[in-house]
Amino acid sequence: MASESNAAENGGVEEGATEPETALETARRQLDHAAEYLSLDQRIVERLRYPKKVHEVTIPIERDGGSVEVFTGYRAQHDSVRGPYKGGLRYHPEVTRDECVGLGMWMTWKCAVMDLPFGGAKGGVAVDPKALSADEKERLTRRFAQELRNVIGPKQDIPAPDMGTDSQTMAWLMDAYSMQEGETIPGVVTGKPPVVGGSEGRAEAPGRSVAIVTKLAREFYDHDLEGTTVAVQGYGSVGANAARLLDGWGATVVAVSDVNGAMYDPSGIDTSSVPSHEEEPEAVTEYAETVIPNGELLTLDVDVLIPAALGNVITEENADAVGADLVVEGSNGPTTSTADATLTERGIPIVPDILANAGGVTVSYFEWLQDINRRSWSLERVNDELETEMRAAWNAVRHEFERRDVTWRDAAYIVALSRIAEAHEARGLWP
Ligand code: GLU
Numbered sequence: 319m320a321s322e323s324n325a326a327e328n329g330g331v332e333e334g335a336t337e338p339e340t341a342l343e344t345a346r347r348q349l350d351h352a353a354e355y356l357s358l359d360q361r362i363v364e365r366l367r368y369p370k371k372v373h374e375v376t377i378p379i380e381r382d383g384g385s386v387e388v389f390t391g392y393r394a395q396h397d398s399v400r401g402p403y404k405g406g407l408r409y410h411p412e413v414t415r416d417e418c419v420g421l422g423m424w425m426t427w428k429c430a431v432m433d434l435p436f437g438g439a440k441g442g443v444a445v446d447p448k449a450l451s452a453d454e455k456e457r458l459t460r461r462f463a464q465e466l467r468n469v470i471g472p473k474q475d476i477p478a479p480d481m482g483t484d485s486q487t488m489a490w491l492m493d494a495y496s497m498q499e500g501e502t503i504p505g506v507v508t509g510k511p512p513v514v515g516g517s518e519g520r521a522e523a524p525g526r527s528v529a530i531v532t533k534l535a536r537e538f539y540d541h542d543l544e545g546t547t548v549a550v551q552g553y554g555s556v557g558a559n560a561a562r563l564l565d566g567w568g569a570t571v572v573a574v575s576d577v578n579g580a581m582y583d584p585s586g587i588d589t590s591s592v593p594s595h596e597e598e599p600e601a602v603t604e605y606a607e608t609v610i611p612n613g614e615l616l617t618l619d620v621d622v623l624i625p626a627a628l629g630n631v632i633t634e635e636n637a638d639a640v641g642a643d644l645v646v647e648g649s650n651g652p653t654t655s656t657a658d659a660t661l662t663e664r665g666i667p668i669v670p671d672i673l674a675n676a677g678g679v680t681v682s683y684f685e686w687l688q689d690i691n692r693r694s695w696s697l698e699r700v701n702d703e704l705e706t707e708m709r710a711a712w713n714a715v716r717h718e719f720e721r722r723d724v725t726w727r728d729a730a731y732i733v734a735l736s737r738i739a740e741a742h743e744a745r746g747l748w749p
Pocket of ligand 1: 404405406407428476477478479480508650675676678679680682
């Protein structure tokens, strides 16, 4: 089973998952902060602080033993001024309404910074997917699809994989939706297996975009990738793909980790010989000669640190100890606002999640186009077009970064917010 447990796509790291700040609080602070740079209509900014709708559903499923258990699921639809809502569905015990709203806001900015014709949404079920059998997970997914049926669709809202969900989850969702609609509708979700309308290259895309922007950022600061030292937290589809590509492009990956700890080798890790979370879950340390704690990985003296596991791992407690020259955010929301301010003060640039891991949703867009046209693209075409889109987004963000002398995060928000506000102004408030 092809697996994509996104964080943007998980990576099997759970250490450091304390919640010093909710995703919604971080997202709102970032919005308010970036809005200060733009002379935006304050009414639009106020609107964007709230989701358009949040759907909350209960999902009863029969456990394998015959008992019935009821789980709570959400779909937070933030903004759709630029197109249908878009964003992942996560299965994680800590999924809450507010988390979905905050992550949905990030999807709105992410799609806008990439100039995709989508808005933002996020959803999920508060459940520990590791505690479910495959059959139970299938029943949960099909029932969740049924509960969301009236509010999702290829022109309305298009879910995708996220933490704890994968291409198989998306195939079940598409099947349940299609069965009810009476026709096969592959465009209702993205991140499906290619055999049922998924795109080549989708599973690797978030990691690929992280690698591409790492390269562009190193070039911006006049450094070659050759010899650049990199530490990657999380070895799921984001972390492992980013690490392997960077390794292949000449960087020296000195540390990679999962929930059990980090493998550390200052002379460079052969990233292809370490199994990713999908290939062999939580096995990184079994292949390591030297193991260090996940917390220590974040403080290593490296050129680039890529947090690609959970959110909120760089916090006020450890921001002072981060030893990297550059942080590239692979997961969604790995840096709290306070930590962000500390790193900025210390002169450590952070390439934000909404740009760095946006390869996932960008190839989701390609998948949606392929589904609508009933015509699949080659892997080569997907990767070429992804590179083109990432470079275009990078250049737009770099332009604001240089012009306004702001952080990379603010520059990305400025690009995204300007596009969203312009669309709101053009469409107007009705009635
Ligand atoms: N869950 C992914 C993210 O956070 C992808 C969303 C999508 O493809 O719609 O970016």
